[in-house]
Amino acid sequence: MAHVKKFCLRLLVILAMSLVATGVVAQSEPDIRITDIDLSAFPTVGVRLLTRDARSAPITDLSGLVLHENRAPIPDFDLGRVAVGTDIVLVLDANDTFLQVDDDDGLTRRDKVAATVEQYARQFMDPTGLDRVTVVTPDASGSGVDILAEDVSTPQALAGIVADYQPVEPPRITPLNDMLVAALDHLAAQQDDGRFQAVLLFTDGGRLDQQLAYQDLALAAQEAGVPIFGAILGATADPNEVASLERLASPTRGQVVHLSEPAAADDIFQLFQSQAQQTEARYQSLVRRGGEVDVSAALGNTRTTGSFTLELVQPVLTLDIPDTTLRRVGSAIDSPSHCCNRLFIH
Numbered sequence: 204m205a206h207v208k209k210f211c212l213r214l215l216v217i218l219a220m221s222l223v224a225t226g227v228v229a230q231s232e233p234d235i236r237i238t239d240i241d242l243s244a245f246p247t248v249g250v251r252l253l254t255r256d257a258r259s260a261p262i263t264d265l266s267g268l269v270l271h272e273n274r275a276p277i278p279d280f281d282l283g284r285v286a287v288g289t290d291i292v293l294v295l296d297a298n299d300t301f302l303q304v305d306d307d308d309g310l311t312r313r314d315k316v317a318a319t320v321e322q323y324a325r326q327f328m329d330p331t332g333l334d335r336v337t338v339v340t341p342d343a344s345g346s347g348v349d350i351l352a353e354d355v356s357t358p359q360a361l362a363g364i365v366a367d368y369q370p371v372e373p374p375r376i377t378p379l380n381d382m383l384v385a386a387l388d389h390l391a392a393q394q395d396d397g398r399f400q401a402v403l404l405f406t407d408g409g410r411l412d413q414q415l416a417y418q419d420l421a422l423a424a425q426e427a428g429v430p431i432f433g434a435i436l437g438a439t440a441d442p443n444e445v446a447s448l449e450r451l452a453s454p455t456r457g458q459v460v461h462l463s464e465p466a467a468a469d470d471i472f473q474l475f476q477s478q479a480q481q482t483e484a485r486y487q488s489l490v491r492r493g494g495e496v497d498v499s500a501a502l503g504n505t506r507t508t509g510s511f512t513l514e515l516v517q518p519v520l521t522l523d524i525p526d527t528t529l530r531r532v533g534s535a536i537d538s539p540s541h542c543c544n545r546l547f548i549h
Contacts, residue, residue, distance in 0.1 A: 234255040235501075236252065237500060248272075248498075249483050249484070250486075253397065253399060272489065272496060286333060287333070290390055294339045324361045327476045345375050347381070348382050352365075400428070401457070405434050409444060421450070433448035434462040434468055439461070
């Protein structure tokens with residue numbers, strides 16, 4: 204028993220050292236970010252919040268939310284939901300297995316990806332165009348990166364683009380690391396919009412250890428707050444394939460599914476749909492002087508900050524004279540005049 208305890212202790216030490224060395228660890232604490240501050244109805248202030256649990260689902264229990272304005276606690280605020288939309292990048296690992304048929308239905312893996320994306324577009328994308336979807340594939344040479352579709356917001360257009368996609372012939376091992384970097388770079392350029400962002404990788408998962416710089420990708424995704432989700436193609440998903448994808452998904456708050464049929468990705472798509480709306484906390488500001496105002500929100504051990512600039516202007520005194528004819532009553536030089544001039548202060 205003593206030997207077992209020593210072995211377990213050594214294993215824990217090795218795992219801890221590995222995590223410190225790589226800098227890539229699973230995200231377990233809730234994530235909360237201020238994505239926008241609305242001053243359109245000031246002194247009512249709206250603080251928009253993006254929240255994520257360990258798998259990137261929105262946090263529903265916000266009873267522990269704490270707000271501060273200029274370090275002073277805000278005791279009373281109302282919570283609501285605001286439609287914002289999402290930014291999603293689909294990455295298609297169209298390698299030499301992409302046109303393979305796995306079962307008796309006669310559908311290739313490409314066909315199943317197209318059906319899955321069509322289902323996402325039809326059932327889960329916002330029909331008014333709030334959601335944006337980009338599709339990354341290998342280029343015509345098979346060795347570079349192509350943006351097959353960029354920021355598509357129409358469900359029908361997205362479904363048609365993926366359905367019409369034909370991979371390079373003959374398919375080969377793809378530049379998947381560069382494709383994921385391109386996906387993260389695309390999302391990084393749009394972070395100021397404050398939307399939920401995610402990458403969904405369709406892959407057979409068989410050669411990821413030959414293709415990916417795991418640590419660099421995971422750290423870049425963590426820094427950007429972008430989860431990487433994985434959908435494994437093929438008749439089965441063996442433990443090695445799942446583990447390979449989890450090396451990206453787990454530290455970035457993503458998830459992995461086996462895409463045995465299009466409906467297998469529904470849980471991921473429902474998560475995307477739920478993140479298309481964000482929480483908004485509205486409160487009455489006590490600020491009465493101009494300048495920069497700091498706002499913070501905390502949930503558990505996680506804290507996020509933001510700020511807004513309040514510009515107060517002096518009232519302007521103006522004389523509002525209606526288009527009225529002055530009429531003097533009487534013939535004496537000091538006879539009074541009658542009009543309806545009024546003094547207004549704006």
